[in-house]
Amino acid sequence: MPVDGKSFDIGWLLTHGAGASWTFAVSVQSHLEDADAAYAAEDWPLCVESCLLTLLCVRYCDLVVDGYSQRASEVERHLDVAYAGTDVTRDIRGLPPSVGATREDAVAARKVVATHVGRLRESLPVDVPVLRSAGGFFPTVRLGTDIERLRGTHGLPPLDWYQWDV
Amino acid sequence: MAGVQVVSVEQALGVVGVGLAQLRTHAGSVLADGRSYLVGSLAAGFGNRGSDIDIHLFRSTGGYAPPYLMFVGDVPVDLEHFPDQAVGDLLAQVTDLPVAATPFGPVALTNPLSETDERRLIRWLTALPLDPESGPVLPPQASADGFAVLLRAVVDRLVTMVALAELAEEVAAEGAPYLWARAGRLVLEVTCTGRGSAVTGEKWLPARLDACGVPVDTARRMLSVTSGEEFAAATGSLGLPAIRGVELTTVRPDPAAREVSVGRQRFLLTRHERVYPEWVAAAGATAAVRDDIGAAPLLSGLRTGQIVLDVSTDALRDALCR
Numbered sequence: 001m002p003v004d005g006k007s008f009d010i011g012w013l014l015t016h017g018a019g020a021s022w023t024f025a026v027s028v029q030s031h032l033e034d035a036d037a038a039y040a041a042e043d044w045p046l047c048v049e050s051c052l053l054t055l056l057c058v059r060y061c062d063l064v065v066d067g068y069s070q071r072a073s074e075v076e077r078h079l080d081v082a083y084a085g086t087d088v089t090r091d092i093r094g095l096p097p098s099v100g101a102t103r104e105d106a107v108a109a110r111k112v113v114a115t116h117v118g119r120l121r122e123s124l125p126v127d128v129p130v131l132r133s134a135g136g137f138f139p140t141v142r143l144g145t146d147i148e149r150l151r152g153t154h155g156l157p158p159l160d161w162y163q164w165d166v
Numbered sequence: 167m168a169g170v171q172v173v174s175v176e177q178a179l180g181v182v183g184v185g186l187a188q189l190r191t192h193a194g195s196v197l198a199d200g201r202s203y204l205v206g207s208l209a210a211g212f213g214n215r216g217s218d219i220d221i222h223l224f225r226s227t228g229g230y231a232p233p234y235l236m237f238v239g240d241v242p243v244d245l246e247h248f249p250d251q252a253v254g255d256l257l258a259q260v261t262d263l264p265v266a267a268t269p270f271g272p273v274a275l276t277n278p279l280s281e282t283d284e285r286r287l288i289r290w291l292t293a294l295p296l297d298p299e300s301g302p303v304l305p306p307q308a309s310a311d312g313f314a315v316l317l318r319a320v321v322d323r324l325v326t327m328v329a330l331a332e333l334a335e336e337v338a339a340e341g342a343p344y345l346w347a348r349a350g351r352l353v354l355e356v357t358c359t360g361r362g363s364a365v366t367g368e369k370w371l372p373a374r375l376d377a378c379g380v381p382v383d384t385a386r387r388m389l390s391v392t393s394g395e396e397f398a399a400a401t402g403s404l405g406l407p408a409i410r411g412v413e414l415t416t417v418r419p420d421p422a423a424r425e426v427s428v429g430r431q432r433f434l435l436t437r438h439e440r441v442y443p444e445w446v447a448a449a450g451a452t453a454a455v456r457d458d459i460g461a462a463p464l465l466s467g468l469r470t471g472q473i474v475l476d477v478s479t480d481a482l483r484d485a486l487c488r
Contacts, residue, residue, distance in 0.1 A: 034369060037216020045372035046214070053369055069439045070422075075326060078348050079469035082334060082341030093344045097389035099372045100382040132218070134237040 008125055014156055017125035018147045019164050020064040024124060025131040025140055027057040027166040032117060033132070035110060044106040048098040051109035055092045056081070058116045060166050062088065065123050071165040088116050175294040178208040182217050182241045186296065189219065192238045196245060200225035201300040205289035210365040212373050219243040222293065224303070226250050253290070256283055257308055260315045266486035269406055270360035272310070274318040275483050284319055287312050288364045309362075317359050322477045324352040328397075329411025329452060329475060330468070335394055336461040343392035350388035353401055353409075354380065414481045415452040417464065420474045436471040445472045 008017065035050035059081065060072060072080070081089045091112050096105045121128075126143060129136035148158060176186050190197055206220035207213045219241060231247035259279060265272040279287065290303040291312055304312065331345035351371070358364075358374040365374065375385050384404070391397045398408060422437035423445075434445035446467030448455040452475065456464055467473040 031369075033216055037214050040216070041214040043214060046369060049369040049372060063438075067439060070437045072438075073471075073474070074323065075330065075468055075475055076471060078327070078345060079330060079341070079465060082330075082344045083465070083469065097386045099375060099385040099389060101372075132235070132242045134240055137235065137237075 010150070010154065013125045014147060014151050014154060014159075016065060016067045018159060019069065019161075020061050021124050021126050021128050021143070022161055023057070023061045023064050023164045023166070024120065025128045028054060028061055028117060028120065029128070029130055030132060031057055032113065033130070035113065039106055039110065042103070044101040044103055045098045047106040048095065048101040048109050051106075051113045052092065052095050052098065054113050055088055055095070055116060057166050058113075058120050059084070059086070059088050059092065061120055062086070062123075064164055065120075069163050091116065175204050175209075175296055178204055178211075178213075178294060179219065181208055181213045182215060182219060184219065184238050184241055189238055189243070190296075192236065193221075193243070193245070197221075197223070197296065199223075200250075202296040203290075203293035203300070203303055204296060205293045207365055207367055207370060209289075209294045210292040210370075211377070212365060212370050220289070221245045221296075222289065222303075223247045224250050224253070252286075253303060256287060256290070257304065257311075259283065260287065260311045261308070262311065263314065265314045266483070268321075268360075268486060270321070270356050271317055272314045273321055273486060274314040275486065276479060277315070277318045277322055277477075279315060279319065284316065285366050287316065288366050291364055313359065313362060313364070316364055317356065320352065320356045320359050321482075324349060324356055324409065325411050325414050325477050325482065326475060327352050327411070328409050329415045330465070331397070332394060332410075332412045333452075333456060333461040333465050336456070337465065341465075346391045346393055346397050347389060349397060349409075349411075350391040350400060353404070353406070354385055354388050357404075410485070412452045412456065414478055414485060415475050416450060416478050417452050417455050417468070417473050417475050418449045419447055420471050423472055434472060438471050440470065442470070442472065448473060451478075 031050050031054040035047050035054055038047035038050050056077065060068075060077070063072075081092050095109055095112075128143070129139040131137060131140040144161065151157070151159060179186055179189060201224045203209070203222050204219065205222050206218070208217055208219065219238070221243060223245065225247065226249075228247065229249050230252070233244050233246040236243045236245065260274075263274045263276060263278070265274050291309060293303045295301065327345060327349040331342055331349050334342035334345050354371060354375060357380060358371070358378050361378045363374045363378050372385075387400050391400050401409060420436065423434055426433050426435045426441070431443065434442045436442070446459065446463050448459055448464065448467070452464070464473075468475055
């Protein structure tokens with residue numbers, strides 16, 4: 001917990017905070033964009049599917065914020081959703097079947113996703129640009145470069161950015 | 167091959183509003199050397215305006231190169247280089263494996279592929295050459311062998327999920343309905359794969375089901391099962407035999423987890439960097455371990471990376487060849 005308002009520990013930023021931000025960029029954002037594209041195409045089943053994947057990535061990202069590392073297997077991931085008892089895992093279980101989904105299903109799923117993505121963003125140490133976009137790619141790389149530089153000045157080795165994988 | 171058949175690579179790229187000439191111009195010399203293929207969802211006949219362009223390049227010289235990202239306008243393009251021999255290496259793993267005939271289709275009796283190679287196989291089975299003279303990545307006769315292996319991989323996932331759901335039902339906790347619904351989803355994935363539909367990306371399941379002619383009501387029923395009884399009734403209505411999980415699987419300690427000492431205390435440190443003062447260290451047939459320690463600790467150990475669950479190749483072979 002912050003000791004004085006909105007501050008956070010530099011050690012956390014340079015380890016779990018960096019990992020969570022990176023995971024957000026490569027996983028949550030990608031599925032979020034897929035959901036938006038599916039909604040624009042009025043493909044409601046695909047939109048609900050993409051919302052489901054976004055929420056699964058949000059849950060994984062929540063775990064990384066708390067220090068989780070390495071990829072979660074399919075077994076670990078779904079047992080976690082089945083038993084974790086958090087708001088996001090409850091909402092994952094509550095999504096309607098994607099096949100045959102309606103516009104109303106898609107709208108409701110996107111609303112749930114927006115809530116959890118907004119909450120997750122608040123828990124990240126930095127604002128993460130959209131990695132897989134022409135305007136966001138290099139700013140995201142810059143974030144990584146700056147984090148590596150700070151790690152160096154704090155006596156930490158280069159980060160294994162690929163240890164987190166959904 | 168089920169799925170929306172793409173007539174040409176131009177039509178596939180047209181989904182994201184990019185022309186082949188435009189792609190070649192942006193890629194410059196990158197596409198000039200070796201054989202280049204469109205792979206992924208667009209090549210498989212799926213995708214929408216927000217899809218990425220995935221390109222695999224094969225060259226006679228040089229090795230694997232990590233994927234890199236470029237953009238054509240706002241459209242991301244992922245390019246990945248492979249040596250020509252990568253194709254032969256993959257084929258050697260999947261060719262002429264023994265198979266069992268099942269209601270889903272021929273299933274390989276072993277599961278030789280890593281997840282990385284499985285994704286490559288899926289992508290190369292549906293790859294579209296940017297230049298028609300390049301021919302397909304995989305020879306046409308490799309398709310049957312490839313799908314038998316892909317089907318085996320999904321069957322393994324199905325058996326695994328059924329095992330988890332069976333164990334969860336014994337605990338009588340709230341988690342079981344979700345796990346049964348996931349098992350129902352995997353029945354649908356097995357059905358699509360058995361009908362010759364393969365694409366990376368879980369999100370394409372509704373489109374695959376549609377392309378394979380699976381009725382919406384049938385699919386919704388499978389995605390909505392909440393108990394072993396409902397699962398058995400739904401799979402039975404598809405003409406499928408009973409699918410057992412617990413009796414076809416084994417458990418063992420996660421090889422990436424290790425015991426560590428701090429003072430006089432011992433802990434288990436998992437690959438997820440979590441430390442447990444108490445842990446599950448069971449090994450053996452899942453049913454025997456369940457009888458020994460109980461379903462709840464078993465599920466807890468599996469959830470936290472203390473132990474892992476494997477499909478028994480011998481038990482599944484016996485079940486498939488029965």
